[in-house]
Amino acid sequence: MRHFLTTEDWDQNALQHVLDRAKALKAGASSAALAGKSVALVFFNPSLRTRSSFDIGIAQLGGHPVVLDARAGTWPMEMTEGAVMDGDAEEHVVEAARVLSRYVDMIAIRCFPKFQDWSVEREDPLISAFARHSSVPVVNMETIVHPCQELALMMTLQERLGRVENKTFLLTWVPHPRPLNTAVANSALLIASKFGMNVRMLIPDDVYRLDDRYMTAAEQACRVHGTKFEIMTDVEAAYTGAQAVYAKSWGALPFYGQWESEGHYREKGAGFMVDDAKMALTDDAIVSHCLPMRRNVKIADSVVDSPAFLGIEEAENRLHVQKAMMEALSREQDARG
Ligand code: CP
Numbered sequence: 001m002r003h004f005l006t007t008e009d010w011d012q013n014a015l016q017h018v019l020d021r022a023k024a025l026k027a028g029a030s031s032a033a034l035a036g037k038s039v040a041l042v043f044f045n046p047s048l049r050t051r052s053s054f055d056i057g058i059a060q061l062g063g064h065p066v067v068l069d070a071r072a073g074t075w076p077m078e079m080t081e082g083a084v085m086d087g088d089a090e091e092h093v094v095e096a097a098r099v100l101s102r103y104v105d106m107i108a109i110r111c112f113p114k115f116q117d118w119s120v121e122r123e124d125p126l127i128s129a130f131a132r133h134s135s136v137p138v139v140n141m142e143t144i145v146h147p148c149q150e151l152a153l154m155m156t157l158q159e160r161l162g163r164v165e166n167k168t169f170l171l172t173w174v175p176h177p178r179p180l181n182t183a184v185a186n187s188a189l190l191i192a193s194k195f196g197m198n199v200r201m202l203i204p205d206d207v208y209r210l211d212d213r214y215m216t217a218a219e220q221a222c223r224v225h226g227t228k229f230e231i232m233t234d235v236e237a238a239y240t241g242a243q244a245v246y247a248k249s250w251g252a253l254p255f256y257g258q259w260e261s262e263g264h265y266r267e268k269g270a271g272f273m274v275d276d277a278k279m280a281l282t283d284d285a286i287v288s289h290c291l292p293m294r295r296n297v298k299i300a301d302s303v304v305d306s307p308a309f310l311g312i313e314e315a316e317n318r319l320h321v322q323k324a325m326m327e328a329l330s331r332e333q334d335a336r337g
Helices: 012-026 049-060 093-103 125-133 147-161 183-194 212-225 235-239 259-268 311-336
Strands: 038-043 064-069 106-110 138-140 168-173 198-202 229-232 244-248 286-288
Touching (some): 012 311, 038 049, 038 093, 049 311, 093 125, 106 125, 106 311, 125 138, 138 147, 138 311, 147 183, 147 244, 168 183, 183 198, 183 212, 183 244, 198 212, 198 235
Parallel strands (some): 038 064, 038 106, 106 138, 168 198, 198 229, 244 286
């Protein structure tokens, strides 16, 4: 069965097909791909965009969304197979996945890492278990990657830049008062490299390198496309000539869950906010962010409120790409019978 857990499992052509359909849906095409069907949206973490865009998108496709707030409205869930469930968890993910599969036609899950043990959390245990035990397609609404955000980002880049191949994409670490999940940063590397862009990653220090899985995937994709993958600490060099700037903050993996020791390195990035002076170095670049975003910490007001900022467009495109992805998964499932 086809799931949408990570874009690593999908080739560029298949993703482009989804993007082309998303553009048609945005232009007014209608679809009843989910007529008579239900989709469970299971949230272990807060959301504004993901929750509303999935809920509305499912309704627009003729389907019925079932929103479950796993923090308050469902049983605490165990995700480890073979666990002796004598702690807080009342429900095992195995039963949750099997039961929801009897009710709904697709299951979408948001479950951020808990910042406890990256060696465990890098395996994405909850959504992986859902995918193993579900008999309907599973969609990732953000775990250790954020593939729906990737599609929205790429749709937005294509709308504004046209062909993105060989254009220069800068993923810049930006300040934030506390360490955040690496999901969107991992995803930005995956999608920009997969679609043939030159990829630069600007970080204050090597401790902000992302997990090898994503760095290696980006390196390999760039090698296949004949593009460059560069890890940079020089702000001026990184911005110079960039055509797209993507801002994101994340916690340094060597200090995972022990953030008090990260402070020194975080201070090295104190000047990394996206501002007019840095944007002036670019090749008239567009700039975006997945949102939510702290203004004047991550990106200066003057940049956010300029025509170069595409964060709102990218957020709108979440709706269209998710509809196109759900349509594709649903049709594939129907074809299987
Ligand atoms: N970008 C994004 O996923 O937004 P929410 O966290 O509000 O869903």
